[in-house]
Amino acid sequence: MTVKSTIEAIREAMREELAADPRVMVLGEDVGTRGGVFLATQNFIEEFGEHRIIDTPLAECSIAGVTLGLSFKGLRPIAEIQFSDFWWYAANQLVGEASRVHYGTNGYLSAPFVVRIPYGGGVRGGLFHSQYIESYLYNTPGLKVIAPSNPYDAKGLLKSAIRDDNPVIFLEHKKTYRAVRGEVPDTSYTIPIGKAEVKRPGEDITLISYGLAIHYGMEAAMLLEDEDVSVEVLDLRTLRPLDNETILESVKRTGKALIVHEASITGGVGAEVSAIIAEEAFEYLDAPVSRLCGPDLPAMAFAPTLEDGFMVNTQKISDALLKLAAY
Amino acid sequence: MTVKSTIEAIREAMREELAADPRVMVLGEDVGTRGGVFLATQNFIEEFGEHRIIDTPLAECSIAGVTLGLSFKGLRPIAEIQFSDFWWYAANQLVGEASRVHYGTNGYLSAPFVVRIPYGGGVRGGLFHSQYIESYLYNTPGLKVIAPSNPYDAKGLLKSAIRDDNPVIFLEHKKTYRAVRGEVPDTSYTIPIGKAEVKRPGEDITLISYGLAIHYGMEAAMLLEDEDVSVEVLDLRTLRPLDNETILESVKRTGKALIVHEASITGGVGAEVSAIIAEEAFEYLDAPVSRLCGPDLPAMAFAPTLEDGFMVNTQKISDALLKLAAY
Amino acid sequence: MSPNGEKSPSSTKAMPAHRSLGLTDDQLLGFYAQMVLVRVMDDRLIALNRQGKVPLVASCQGSEAASMGLALAAKTDGSCFLFPYYRDMPLKLVMGVSPMETMIGHIGKDGNTFNGGRQFLLQGASPNFPMIHLSNVVGSNLSQAVGYAMGCKILGEDTVVFASFGDGGSSQGECHEAMNFAGIHKLPVVFCCYNNRLAISVPQEKQMAIEDLADRAAGYGFPGVVVDGTDSLEVFRAAKEAINRARDSSGGPTFLELKVERLKPHTSDDDDTRYRTPEDMEDSLRRDPLMRLNVYLMGLGILTPNLDEQFRQEARAEVNRVTDAAENAPWPDVSNLHGRLYAP
Amino acid sequence: MSPNGEKSPSSTKAMPAHRSLGLTDDQLLGFYAQMVLVRVMDDRLIALNRQGKVPLVASCQGSEAASMGLALAAKTDGSCFLFPYYRDMPLKLVMGVSPMETMIGHIGKDGNTFNGGRQFLLQGASPNFPMIHLSNVVGSNLSQAVGYAMGCKILGEDTVVFASFGDGGSSQGECHEAMNFAGIHKLPVVFCCYNNRLAISVPQEKQMAIEDLADRAAGYGFPGVVVDGTDSLEVFRAAKEAINRARDSSGGPTFLELKVERLKPHTSDDDDTRYRTPEDMEDSLRRDPLMRLNVYLMGLGILTPNLDEQFRQEARAEVNRVTDAAENAPWPDVSNLHGRLYAP
Ligand SMILES: Cc1ncc(C[n+]2csc(CCOP(=O)(O)OP(=O)(O)O)c2C)c(N)n1
Ligand SMILES: Cc1ncc(C[n+]2csc(CCOP(=O)(O)OP(=O)(O)O)c2C)c(N)n1
Ligand SMILES: [Mg+2]
Ligand SMILES: [Mg+2]
DSSP: HHHEEHHHHHHHHHHHHHHHHHHHHEEEEOSSOOTTTOOTTTTTHHOTTTTTTTESSSHHHHHHHHHHHHHHTTOEEEESSSGGGGGGGGGGGIIIIIIHHHHHHHOOOOOOOOEEEEEOOOOOOOOGGSOGGGGTTOOOOEEEEEESSHEEEEEEEHHHHSSSOOOOOEEEEEHHHHHEEEEESSSOOOOOOOEEEEEEEOOOEEEOTTTTTHHHHHHHHHHTTTTTEEEEEEEEEEEEEEEHHHHHHHHHHHOOOEEEEEEETTTHHHHHHHHHHHSSSSGOOOSEEEEEEEEEESOOOOHHHHHHHHHHHHHHHHHHHHHHHOO | OOEEEHHHHHHHHHHHHHHHTTEEEETTTTTTTTOOOOOOTHHHHHHHHHTTEEOOOHHHHHHHHHHHHHHHOOEEEEOOOOSSGHHHHHHIIIIIIGGGGGOOOHTTTOOOOOOEEOOOOOSSOOOGSSOOOOGGGTTHHHHEOOOOOSSHHHHHHHHHHSSSSEEEEEEEEEEHHHHEEEEEOSOOOOTTTTTOEEEEOOSSSEEOOOOOHHHHHHHHHHHTTTTTOOOOEEOOEEEEEEHHHHHHHHHHSSSSSEEEEEEEEESHHHHHHHHHHHHGGGGGSSSSSSSEEESSSEEEEEEEEEEEHHHHHHHHHHHHHHHHHHO | OOOOOOOOOOOSSSSSHHHHTOOOHHHHHHHHHHHHHHHHHHHHHHHHHHSHHHHHSOOTTHHHHHHHHHHHHHHHSOOOEEEEEOHHHHHHHTTTTHHHHHHHHTOOTTTTTTTTTTSSTOOOOOOOSSSSSOOOOOTTHHHHHHHHHHHHHHTTOOOOOOOEEHHHHHHHHHHHHHHHHHHTTTOSSEEEEOSSSSEEEEEHHHHSSSSOOGGGGGGSSOOOOEEEETTTHHHHHHHHHHHHHHHSSTTTEEEEEOOOOSSOOOOOOOOGTTOOOOHHHHHHHOOHHHHHHHHHHHHHSSOOHHHHHHHHHHHHHHHHHHHHHHOOOOOOOOGGGSOOSSSS | OOOOOOOOOOOOOOOOOHHHHHHHHHHHHHHHHHHHHHHHHHHHHHHHHHTSSOOOOOTTTTTTTHHHHHHHHHHHSSOOOOOOOOOOOOHHHHHHHHHHHHHHHHHHOOOOOTTTTTTTTTOETTTSBBBOOOOTTTTHHHHHHHHHHHHHTTTTTTEEEEEEEETTTGGGGHHHHHHHHHTTTOOOOOEEEOOOSSEEEEEHHHHSSSOOOGGGGGTTTSSEEEEEEOHHHHHHHHHHHHHHHHSSSOOOOOOEEEEEEOSSSSTTTTOOOGOHHHHHHHHHTTTTTHHHHHHHHHTTTTOOHHHHHHHHHHHHHHHHHHHHHHOOOOOGGGGGGOOSSSSS
């Protein structure tokens, strides 16, 4: 075990898989000599060669389409979309085409690839370098969508994603890259896709979140201890398929749920989680299922005052928890 | 008043606006001499000329981008994406760019355009001519999204959309084009964007839906009369912004809600409606907020047996209503 | 950079064109018989559509020589992989898809190996054929084909990949990106553009400001060739050359612009009288690929009126047979709606 | 079709290049002074970034002549509209955006008219300037510019629209679609491609299999011109010609490939030593546009060392002034996060 940053864990996951499986390869803008703009693929081209680490032209639609074509041929490409803000050009190949490969060929063909997408704000990126895009992906049958919150999960889940025979969208919160560090085994391990994790057991309220916001959620849960409110914190980790079982088990026990995410509230993951709880745990609820999410704005604004205003933080979460506790 | 089909009402709305406002124009694939593949723009090119009715190359990304550029110049373009299944190529310009025009220029610039998109199944179109795409649009701050269920609403709402100073996505259910007919005034009128309609008052359950499914919902509500269950039917009509007020007023009164749509259940409009009800009407609920939606499959399959299996219908709805009534 | 092939209609010379291309008389006759079958099948599908039995037909009439000529080159080569488009029913038949599978696929009956009734027009992919035709979203097969070709190259295989699309498809941004990517990596891919001068109703001059799409290839660093796409042998020749170039050490992609005709409305949902003049239609009909091959073979005495009639009767019998069989085949069970969404 | 302009470096002849282009000595001196200001501003922004005060800088060093030459042509013309990209700070200054607005825009302070602090790099649109720079999503300004040009044409205005982008941007499908659309309708638009042979770290040969992007214009039916983009006067000349062509009855779009250099890392977030050799950097520095214009003006005796020093001092004073003022300016009120999402 060594303490690593999230970006180091991600790099390690890819490196191990590249070394273990000759079908694994990497492509994207600047992933070669530059090692990726976030250095996720640092030194890969030296270690694995130009044929497996491919610098692409600036063209997201074909990055996704070529990735899909490679996967048809039995390779296991890992594509990088440089920032989530640019994924829209790839939407046709990812949502329109890749998600339908297995279904549309009656199970004959599959598309074993991963698209890694750095997303999220708090990095002074403004409207076009901070986007949350999970609301456009977790609703897509045929895709798997992962959004880890920490280095340990990032490594284990990315390795599972690379080995998975389906198209997997791997969302990496940019602010966690260096800011979130933790113990990560130096050896190989995987974490199953589709399993949420109870980060902290509790009895009074279930806090459901993912990505960067988990860390604020954990802090808020600690603060609530002083108020004698026991908060259970669930890290979804996988956004599609959602781990309904773990969600429902927890909420049925606590009777109260707060869903937290930074993405805009309307139609976000929180909407679906709330609807599932409403459908399946109605009789256990002691309070309205609540959401604390990003505002309904197109993306994070640039100026620090505005950015701070947009972001979820510990204070906002503990206020919401207190309100729910008092219900 | 004349009885018209939905496609006639849509054509009439555009024709009136083209005649009334020289800034209004139409562009898209085959919208010219062909009059559109669904004949929505039949004879427009003869009446309004090649400079206002523009046949574009087969290139959805630029159809959207050119539309946006035209709107910057003060024109009021109406673009047609031939089938919803092809909108993905336009995602960057619509979701990525257009939705952020007003916000990203601090209110200086706006993007007054409409994109009409035929969507939905039941027409033997298979995976790539039947898609429901509203889950990828109603969650987008900065866009307005409309999905009418009948000719009267289609005409009035499309005219409002054309006059609106924001980017509006106008979703037209293909199966309603000819199958749904109704009285439509021959003169000009508008219907406000963002207002749901109570299609049928009731006391026991609120059925919330939109588009084609409304008609099945109305039939199911009639069937339920025999069982002495009084169903209120709400047609959302606008999917963004949602008319929370009307939804909540109704559900607070009936205490039970069934949301019906053909789009896949996960992350659909129903998820948000359910979450809003959970948050705002918790104490009024007598039963779990329920959803009857399309299955979590990529799109409508082709063979009639499979297509029938996918689609929402009167029987499925009345079963769900009965179950809710008995709760 | 853009060696636009001259129109050299394959006419009777000392050595007939097909023989100099390595095709025997019998091979070409067999090819002709298959083209007759394709025509009878296409007409039948249109008739079944009118009867409400086939929801959609994208008639191939006018592009058979292009579609089949490419397939013949691919098939005789033996190591080609294809990414066809919706007008490629003939290509599929040449590659070995049976008339029965074609028919049940169009009706939506149970049992086709491409999609099990989930898609129309035999879209999908089959364990039995070297081709993937995932969707009818125009343009999206192109970067997939390029990725596939790159995969073949990485794995050291000598596969050559064909991707078909129309003049309409050339306008997609995807087409540009795919060609650019293929050019950079000198990938073994043949871009086969069926230019019938129409994207549904939109005429070429509203789609582009140029005459020959092949000219664009220069902008990607590989050759673009204009081919008379109604001449089966010219298509075959150009496809063979492209295959060779793809395998060349200095080689890479080729752009083939196949000048074809559209003899029917865009699809069975279309009404082309709204936008085509009778004269325009007549001009197209004069370039009917089936007629051209017929004239060529008759001219050489390889085909006789009797033999021709025999082919037509055999084709009709076969199409009758599969129509009956398909109509009697079961529908997919509704349970087939679910499952096989995620690979296990 | 592709009249690739020869490199004719604007050198001292009988009639100095700028005068034959209709620019007076004073005009060109003013332009030079502005280029000095741009350099000082750019260096300052980089310094402020290092101090953590400016989150992101996309240095314009190496493309000033391109960016400013286009702007000078647009500005002197009087009826041009621009869709710039992130490296176009110099273009904005020439069009009249003040150093103060530039500085507060980069820091994120309150009061810029483009976006009110919602975006960086002065992205947005301002009531005061004929330009829209909505986003930094590479490629997306191109079809918007084409639509805008079409709007101008429909409304009978004689506006000419400029859209800037890099060699990287040329790979986007959007670029193809926009050029194709503009060609079909012969729209008054100038595609200004700053080719610095790098998309962040990806060198030209991994972006395309060709030498000159201008060659692609032939595929869209309009001229493509290669211009030495480090020579302000050559850029000005080519831009004027493109404006004239756009207004020509038989005219339409022009593709200008401006061969420029990148003298700094891609942005302040980049470390170019990871992928550039010192020799490569030195080659680039030899083509510094500021130095080139300096040599030209000195050669003609229009600029003297003293005058040059004066310009530099004035520029430093101005940049000092706006740095101080901007640092003291207020932040946008958090309430500005909300509102102005939908037009009323
Ligand atoms: C992305 C996309 N946009 C629109 C369509 C609708 N559509 C189907 S075929 C077609 C015209 C295609 O023309 P072309 O590429 O020339 O092929 P052809 O039909 O003439 O063989 C259109 C617009 C589509 N299938 N996909
Ligand atoms: C669609 C999109 N993809 C990726 C990026 C990230 N990115 C920003 S600039 C850039 C390189 C652009 O290179 P080029 O177009 O040549 O312009 P230059 O920076 O060299 O002036 C990249 C990859 C982006 N902004 N937009
Ligand atoms: Mg065509
Ligand atoms: Mg560049």
